[in-house]
Amino acid sequence: MDPQLSLLLNGIVSGLLLGGLYAAAAAGLAIAFGMLDIVNIAHPALMVAGAFLVVVIGTTLGLDPLLVSLLIAPLFYLVGVGIYTFYHHFFERRGEEALQGLAFFFGVMFIVEVGLVMAFGPEQRFLDPDYAFITWRLGEIDLPLRMLVPAVLAMAVVGLLILWLRRSFTGLAIAAVAQDAEALRLMAVDPVKIKRLAFGISVALAAMAGGALVVVQPVEPSSGQIFIGRVFAICIMGGMASLPGMVTAALLFGVVENVTATFYGPSWSPAVAFGWLLLVLAFRPQGLFGKAA
Amino acid sequence: MSATTIPVTAETAGPRNLAFWGGAIGIGVALVVILRLIGNDYGYFAGYFVLQYVVLASAWNILGGYAGYVNFGAAGFMAAGAYTAVALRKATGLDLIPGIVAAAFVSGLLGLGTGYLTLRLRGVFFSIATLCLAVVLQTLIVNWDYVGGSRGAYIVNPLEIPPFASWGEYMFIVMLVLAILTVGIARAVEHSRIGRGLQAIRDNERAAEAVGVPTLRLKLIATTLCGALMGVAGAPLPYYSGYLNPDAAFSLSYAVNAIAMPLIGGAGTWAGPVIGAVLLGTLQQAATVTISSALNLWIVGWMLVIFVALAPRGIMGWFRKRR
Amino acid sequence: MSEVLLRAQGVGKRFGGFVALQDVDIELRAGERLGLIGPNGSGKSTFVNCISGDFAQHDGTVTLDGHALAGLKPHRRARLGLARTFQLPQPFASLSVLENVRVPLLFSGDAARATQRGMECLEQVEMAAKAAMLPRELTQVEQRRLELARALALNPRVLIADEAMAGLSNSEVDQIIELLLRLNAAGTAVIMIEHIMRAVTAFAERLVVFVAGRKIADGEPRAVLGMQEVEDAYLGRQ
Numbered sequence: 001m002d003p004q005l006s007l008l009l010n011g012i013v014s015g016l017l018l019g020g021l022y023a024a025a026a027a028g029l030a031i032a033f034g035m036l037d038i039v040n041i042a043h044p045a046l047m048v049a050g051a052f053l054v055v056v057i058g059t060t061l062g063l064d065p066l067l068v069s070l071l072i073a074p075l076f077y078l079v080g081v082g083i084y085t086f087y088h089h090f091f092e093r094r095g096e097e098a099l100q101g102l103a104f105f106f107g108v109m110f111i112v113e114v115g116l117v118m119a120f121g122p123e124q125r126f127l128d129p130d131y132a133f134i135t136w137r138l139g140e141i142d143l144p145l146r147m148l149v150p151a152v153l154a155m156a157v158v159g160l161l162i163l164w165l166r167r168s169f170t171g172l173a174i175a176a177v178a179q180d181a182e183a184l185r186l187m188a189v190d191p192v193k194i195k196r197l198a199f200g201i202s203v204a205l206a207a208m209a210g211g212a213l214v215v216v217q218p219v220e221p222s223s224g225q226i227f228i229g230r231v232f233a234i235c236i237m238g239g240m241a242s243l244p245g246m247v248t249a250a251l252l253f254g255v256v257e258n259v260t261a262t263f264y265g266p267s268w269s270p271a272v273a274f275g276w277l278l279l280v281l282a283f284r285p286q287g288l289f290g291k292a293a
Numbered sequence: 294m295s296a297t298t299i300p301v302t303a304e305t306a307g308p309r310n311l312a313f314w315g316g317a318i319g320i321g322v323a324l325v326v327i328l329r330l331i332g333n334d335y336g337y338f339a340g341y342f343v344l345q346y347v348v349l350a351s352a353w354n355i356l357g358g359y360a361g362y363v364n365f366g367a368a369g370f371m372a373a374g375a376y377t378a379v380a381l382r383k384a385t386g387l388d389l390i391p392g393i394v395a396a397a398f399v400s401g402l403l404g405l406g407t408g409y410l411t412l413r414l415r416g417v418f419f420s421i422a423t424l425c426l427a428v429v430l431q432t433l434i435v436n437w438d439y440v441g442g443s444r445g446a447y448i449v450n451p452l453e454i455p456p457f458a459s460w461g462e463y464m465f466i467v468m469l470v471l472a473i474l475t476v477g478i479a480r481a482v483e484h485s486r487i488g489r490g491l492q493a494i495r496d497n498e499r500a501a502e503a504v505g506v507p508t509l510r511l512k513l514i515a516t517t518l519c520g521a522l523m524g525v526a527g528a529p530l531p532y533y534s535g536y537l538n539p540d541a542a543f544s545l546s547y548a549v550n551a552i553a554m555p556l557i558g559g560a561g562t563w564a565g566p567v568i569g570a571v572l573l574g575t576l577q578q579a580a581t582v583t584i585s586s587a588l589n590l591w592i593v594g595w596m597l598v599i600f601v602a603l604a605p606r607g608i609m610g611w612f613r614k615r616r
Numbered sequence: 617m618s619e620v621l622l623r624a625q626g627v628g629k630r631f632g633g634f635v636a637l638q639d640v641d642i643e644l645r646a647g648e649r650l651g652l653i654g655p656n657g658s659g660k661s662t663f664v665n666c667i668s669g670d671f672a673q674h675d676g677t678v679t680l681d682g683h684a685l686a687g688l689k690p691h692r693r694a695r696l697g698l699a700r701t702f703q704l705p706q707p708f709a710s711l712s713v714l715e716n717v718r719v720p721l722l723f724s725g726d727a728a729r730a731t732q733r734g735m736e737c738l739e740q741v742e743m744a745a746k747a748a749m750l751p752r753e754l755t756q757v758e759q760r761r762l763e764l765a766r767a768l769a770l771n772p773r774v775l776i777a778d779e780a781m782a783g784l785s786n787s788e789v790d791q792i793i794e795l796l797l798r799l800n801a802a803g804t805a806v807i808m809i810e811h812i813m814r815a816v817t818a819f820a821e822r823l824v825v826f827v828a829g830r831k832i833a834d835g836e837p838r839a840v841l842g843m844q845e846v847e848d849a850y851l852g853r854q
Contacts, residue, residue, distance in 0.1 A: 039421075041420075041421070041424060090603075094605075098361055099361045099495075099560070100556075100601040102363045102417070102420055103363065103552055104598055104601050106365060106552060107553075107595075107598035107601070108598065110549050110590070110594035110597070111591060115591060117587050118585075118588060118591060225428055228421075228424050228425060228428070229424070229425030229428060229429070232424075236418075267435065268436070270429055270432045273425065277425055278410050278411075278422060281410055486722040486723065486727060489711075489715070489718070490722070492708065492710060492711060493711070493719045495710070496707075496709045496710050497706045497707070497709070499670075499702075499706065500706035500707070501691075501708070501719070502689065502690045502691050502694075503670075503690050503691075503694055503700055504694055504699075504723075504767070504770060505691045505694040505695045505720045505724040505770055507689075507723065508691065561710075
């Protein structure tokens with residue numbers, strides 16, 4: 001095969017796998033930001049906190065990072081419930097979510113990130129499972145398990161989430177909460193309770209994404225920063241409240257970023273994220289897959 | 294602009310302006326005299342440290358406090374200013390003062406561009422864009438060899454700069470003048486119809502537009518001014534430390550303090566950011582001697598969260614009678 | 617009293633596949649009192665938002681005094697004398713009553729005399745005594761009055777009162793009607809959008825009825841209310 005073509009094909013395939021990681025990172029935010037209208041800018045920082053916890057527990061007990069991330073998900077659910085309770089009590093209820101609420105999440109992000117620096121130092125941490133060093137080959141195309149396994153897990157979790165949101169009463173209530181809180185009240189569903197539950201799930205998803213992150217790359221306390229632009233761009237591109245849209249946007253984003261990195265060098269990939277975000281905000285704020293307002 | 298201030302002060306605007314500028318210059322002169330009497334370069338260092346935050350916090354307040362739009366990119370705008378000064382020095386040999394003017398221009402343009410692309414939508418999109426802006430600017434700077442890339446850039450300062458006692462005193466006085474000007478500009482905005490329009494936007498943007506307030510134009514004025522003044526705060530940085538690298542220019546402490554100081558002091562009033570910056574700046578300056586800088590920042594983060602939750606009007610809110 | 621001040625021609629608005637408003641023609645003469653009624657979801661608010669400029673894009677044209685308004689933002693239309701109030705009062709919560717009224721004056725009127733003019737507007741709605749209060753300290757009807765005073769500060773030629781009486785008591789409704797009649801006597805044309813039939817019949821000299829995004833009647837109130845289609849539309853819905 002033409003080496004350029006082979007390079008491009010590999011760039012696309014590993015871009016799709018990278019997109020799987022992005023989907024994991026953006027899944028929780030699609031719930032918090034897209035459905036609940038809570039601008040949780042601390043989400044990537046919580047994901048990195050999850051990653052550090054995974055490294056510590058996984059190393060101590062000799063367990064697989066992805067398994068550990070599922071084990072700590074309930075703990076993160078409780079953290080999410082706590083954060084939402086605080087946020088609702090002090091900001092959402094008073095109608096001050098715009099300025100003070102944003103500042104609050106910024107503070108949380110900051111506390112988490114600096115807290116990680118103090119606890120672990122600024123150095124990189126890693127925990128490589130055995131399969132991280134295996135690469136499957138399909139003809140010219142490389143499929144590194146380091147990327148494939150987290151991507152498959154992410155897709156499975158997001159798929160289950162989509163099913164749950166569509167099939168269960170609670171899921172439907174979550175999808176409805178941002179659009180019509182009053183209707184929920186009439187259905188005898190407490191919107192605050194629903195939002196608390198949904199926000200808990202969104203933070204639990206951050207833990208899962210943290211596990212995926214550990215498998216893919218070493219983590220450091222500031223790892224969350226470069227994810228902020230990406231995950232928000234993906235949520236907005238995906239049309240805010242749509243998980244299938246989010247997944248499509250994440251895969252597309254991974255491909256564009258990876259192909260750029262392949263041909264122009266990896267140091268430019270963060271600029272791609274921001275450029276995309278700005279273009280989307282400027283020309284298609286309803287997202288690539290959302291309906292025109 | 295002072296003719297269109299709050300009605301009760303309309304007749305007293307003249308004397309009040311005089312009192313403000315007189316007081317500001319008085320405090321400035323007193324600070325210079327005291328520091329000269331102390332005669333220790335550490336005093337100038339600490340003074341500069343606090344004053345740069347007065348500029349940064351006041352700049353943030355123009356957009357965040359008056360209009361209610363949150364700018365998370367303080368470090369990005371500030372670094373843009375600092376690197377503009379470095380690039381200008383390298384390209385033309387022009388030094389500090391032209392560097393400050395150029396930094397205001399570049400960072401102001403950056404603010405205008407970000408605002409123009411995002412402010413027609415919900416305000417939170419602007420906040421998210423500013424959040425990414427710092428990361429991307431840092432990427433660009435790290436890849437830009439002309440200004441030193443990740444290694445950083447050196448600026449050699451003269452040892453003597455008459456009539457000033459030392460380079461430290463010179464830098465302190467420059468930042469002092471910038472701080473007084475910035476607070477003066479913020480105060481003028483607050484008392485002008487621009488400020489009143491921004492407050493109307495913060496309270497209810499749709500109603501503001503419906504009663505004839507040009508909301509987009511006012512917001513763009515505010516983002517431009519906010520960006521420009523943040524650039525001004527950053528421009529002297531390379532001259533001050535004689536060395537600038539991306540890690541220092543994009544330091545997290547600028548991002549968090551730019552938000553924490555106005556909110557803790559009292560956002561939406563010109564005095565709030567000044568109180569917040571003096572208080573938090575002095576505390577951090579004192580604390581770095583005894584505790585680690587990470588713990589220092591951690592405490593600022595906690596203070597931010599506690600204040601926005603329990604005292605949403607900040608310290609200024611304590612002095613105003615509850616209605 | 618005869619020149620057409622505001623003219624809407626073929627105005628329509630679609631949201632995705634849903635047609636909220638279709639092919640509406642309305643002419644408003646200077647100083648006229650027009651009532652606009654229709655069931656919920658019949659397109660009244662959509663129409664107001666097309667006129668006020670809240671929807672940047674819609675079908676058809678709107679002209680004020682012969683000048684096309686297409687492409688003008690709400691604040692430009694407001695300065696041309698097209699004022700509106702909101703269904704729910706939307707005061708500037710952190711500003712005093714007087715400051716609320718001064719905001720439009722600072723940007724469209726004589727900024728130097730904003731305080732004096734602001735007080736005059738407050739006197740017109742009998743709110744001068746509350747000038748220093750904050751909006752949250754006002755009663756429902758006072759908030760409605762403030763909303764009207766803020767619209768008056770624009771020195772409007774057309775005032776769109778979008779359900780300015782919702783949630784008020786009978787005597788309060790009378791107060792607002794009286795107020796609107798006084799404003800109208802001073803030369804402002806008023807479009808009253810209202811569910812309270814008593815208010816509409818007491819106020820309007822002409823009545824327009826919307827049903828399902830279309831104008832189905834336009835004329836003298838008594839005649840319009842006697843029309844079979846209007847009766848059907850209301851009874852059919854309820």
